[in-house]
Amino acid sequence: MINEFKYRPPFKYLFVGIGGILMATIFGGVTLEKGEIWFRIITFIFFLMTSALGIGFLALFISKFSVGKLKIGEDFIEIPGRWKKRTKLKFSEIKNIREIDTYDQVIEIESEKDFHLIEKQWMKSKEFDKVRKKLIERINKNYTQHSI
Structure with missing residues (x-):
């Protein structure tokens, strides 16, 4: 899904x-x-x-204005590009996810290749919270699968 x-x-x-x-x-x-x-x-x-x-x-x-939608699948996240093309990351490639608590609230995703940002001001507040929760769920799920 x-x-x-x-x-x-x-x-x-x-x-x-x-x-x-x-x-x-x-x-x-x-x-x-x-x-x-x-x-x-x-x-x-x-x-x-x-x-x-x-x-x-x-x-x-x-x-x-029409960059597209942010997509989260079972094993990937696809981030629309603000400055470059769309980025598709597998959860296995993600090293760290943290929320930078600044005035604009940003989720920073650190992958093996690069850093990627998801900004709250580019989304509705409720959707941003859902994205944060889903990312944490998927990363925890992926982490427990690899550690077993």
């Missing part, structure tokens, strides 16, 4: 992107007005920074 969980970027990325674009238009408008040159240079710098912020967050939200 394969359990699937929605995994998509938080909507705050969309709002930060739109806010960045709006701020860029404000700073851009001030830059075009006649006035002191030092003030126009400073607002132009802010225009560039907020434009990059807005475009970056909008691009991240749009490109990662």
